Amino acid sequence: MGNITIKMLAKELNLSTAAVSKALRDSHEISERTKTRVLELAAALNYVPHPYAGSLREKKSNTIAVVIPEVADSFFSLALNGIESVAIENGYHALIYLTHERFEREKTILKDLESGRVDGVIMSVTTKTNTFDHLRSLNKMVPMVFFDRVCEEIDTAKITTNDEECGYQATQHLIDRGCKKIAILSVSESLSINAKRIQGYQRALSDNGRKPEASCIIDYSEDPDESLEQLRKCFRTAEPPDGIVATVSKMTTDIYLVCMELGLRIPDDLKVVSFSNDATVAILNPSLTTITQPAFEMGELAAKVLFKALKKKYLVLSEESTVVPSQLILRNSTSAAF
Amino acid sequence: MGNITIKMLAKELNLSTAAVSKALRDSHEISERTKTRVLELAAALNYVPHPYAGSLREKKSNTIAVVIPEVADSFFSLALNGIESVAIENGYHALIYLTHERFEREKTILKDLESGRVDGVIMSVTTKTNTFDHLRSLNKMVPMVFFDRVCEEIDTAKITTNDEECGYQATQHLIDRGCKKIAILSVSESLSINAKRIQGYQRALSDNGRKPEASCIIDYSEDPDESLEQLRKCFRTAEPPDGIVATVSKMTTDIYLVCMELGLRIPDDLKVVSFSNDATVAILNPSLTTITQPAFEMGELAAKVLFKALKKKYLVLSEESTVVPSQLILRNSTSAAF
DNA sequence: ACCATTTACTTAATCGGTTAAGTAAATAAA
C-alpha cells in the first residue's frame, strides 16, 4: 500500500528510476543539482521506499523473529523488551510469535521462517519440545540464538542463566532457614533449564546429607484447577513440606492462595522461594524471596549476539553462548519463624 | 535466505517457472502428472515460497504492526497476546514496536510504516502524544485500529473500556467505604483515557456533594524516585488522603511501599483501588481492589476489527468502535476498617 | 479430412527497488 514509488518520482522529474535511486542513496554518479531536485520531490511527496523490494534484491529482510511461549509473563515480556530495544537500535524490525507452549505451533512457525522472511531468530522453546528436526532445519538456513529455554541439541548461541546453581542456592537457603522437607515444582521433564534447576536442588539436598527419598518433586500441571489440587494434596499429607521452590513465577499465586485456603502461614509453616521477575514480589503478603533472572539483559544479549552474527559473515555462534547469573533476593517468605 | 526457489524447481524438472507456480497453486492448466512431480520435488527439497516476492506483486504483506508503549505491563502484554492470537488465526504476522512512551519514537515508527511494510496497524499512543499529523498521515495509507489509549482526533475504529464510569465507580466505592479525602494518580494530561478516568472521579465527588477543591489529583512522575517522593509528600500533609485511586497498575507497588515505609495501614489508614490486570493482586498484602480491564479481549477485538477491514474493501472503520466494560473487583485493600 | 477446441504448457510482463554495464557529452591531458 506504499503509494509513492521511485518510478513516479522518475517520471515527474524526467529521469530514469536508476538516477532517482542513486540520487536517494547519494551516489557520486549524480549531480548535486539533480540530487536536490530528487530529494525535494521525495520529501514533498512523502516518499518512503518499499522495504520488500529491497529485501528481495539484497536477500536481506532487516527483520528478526522472536519466538517465545508466552508474553503475559514477566520474564518473557522483559526479555522481549530487551530484544526489541536492540533490534530498533540496529534498524531492524521484530516479528513476534507466541507458541503458547504448543509444540505443533512451534513447528508451524519455524517452518514458515524458512521462507526468508527473517534474517535471524531468537527463541525460547516450549515445555514440550522434545524433537529437534524443526530447529535443526531452520538453523541451517538462518542464524538462531536461544535464550533461557535453550535446546542443547542445536549447535548455536545460547543465552542462559546459572540454573543449576540457582536451584542449589534456593534449596540451600531453605535448608539454612531450617526447612526439613523441601518440595520443588517442576514444569516439564524435557526442558533443560527445568532439569538443571532440579539437579541443583538435588545436589543441595545430597550435600546436606539428605537421602534422595527426601526429595519431593511435583510435576506441575498446566491446568489451573488441577495444579491447585496438586498443591492441596501435597500440603495435606501426613508429613507436608515446610519449604518449597517454585521454578516459574506463575506458581507463586497458586502457592499463596492454597496457603490462605488451608490456613498455612508463610513463612512460619511454609517457606517459599520462587523464580520470578514480577515487580509485585516486594509487596506480597509476605514479600517473596526470589531467584530473579536478568530478563531484560538476557533478551538484550541474545539480540546483540544475533546482530553480531548478522554483521560478521562467519561467526561461530556456539562460541557466543553466555551464562548470565541470577540473583537470590531474600525477603520475608523465607524469614526465620517469628 | 530462503534457499530453494521456484526457478530451481523449474530447472530440475525441465519446466518453466510459470508451470511450477501453477502446479503449486493447483491450476487446471497443469496435468496431474506434472503436479505430482512438482509437489514431490517441492516437498523433498523443503521448498517454502518467499513471502516478499508475493507481497510485492500482490501489494499485500500479510503482516500487521502492533505499536504499544510497553510490553512489560500486564495490560499490554495480555492485549498483545489477544492480538497475536487473532493474527495467527488469520494467517498474518505481527511486527511489534515499543514506543517506551517516547513521542519521537512513535513518529519514527509510524513514518516507517508508511512504506507498505504492513497491511494494518493496531496501536495505543504514548502518554505524550499531543499532535496527530503522524497518525493522520499513516491512517490515510493503512487501516488503523486504536485500543485503550486511543486518539480521539483520528477517524477510525477505537476499542476502549468504560473509563469514565470506572473512574466514577472506583471513587464511589471509596466514598461508600467511608473515605473523606480521595486522591487520584494521573499519568498524562493529554491521554484521553486518563482524562476520562479523572472526569469520572470528579463526577463521583460532585454527585456526593463534595466541593471541587476536595479533589486531589496528583500528576504522577515518570521518574521512579520522584514518584515515590510525590507519594511521601502527599501522605505527610496535614490532611492526608484516606482513599486513593491508581490509574495504572505500576503505581500500586509505589503506594504499598510508601505505606510500609510510613507505617500507614491499608485499608485502615488508606484504602486503595487500582486499575490493574496483574495476576498477583489477589495475594498482595492486603489483596488489592481493582478495576480490571478486559485486556486480552480488547486486543482480540482490535485485531478482529482490523481483519474485518482488511477483508471487506470499503468498511467504515469508525463505525466499528466498541466500548468493552471493565470490572470492579472488591478485595481487602478497600474493606471496612477492622 | 478439416476446422475448432481443449490441454499443457512457455514467454514475457509485473511488483519496487538496486546495480553492473553502456553511452553521450564535457573536460582534461598530451
Added chain:
DNA sequence: TTTATTTACTTAACCGATTAAGTAAATGGT
C-alpha cells in the same frame, strides 16, 4: 588537435513469485 578521462546520466538485468497472453500438440466434432 587528438585521445583519455571524467561526469552524469540511461538501459537492462535481477531478486522470486504470479499471471495475462501466446503457442504447439492432441483431441473432438462433423
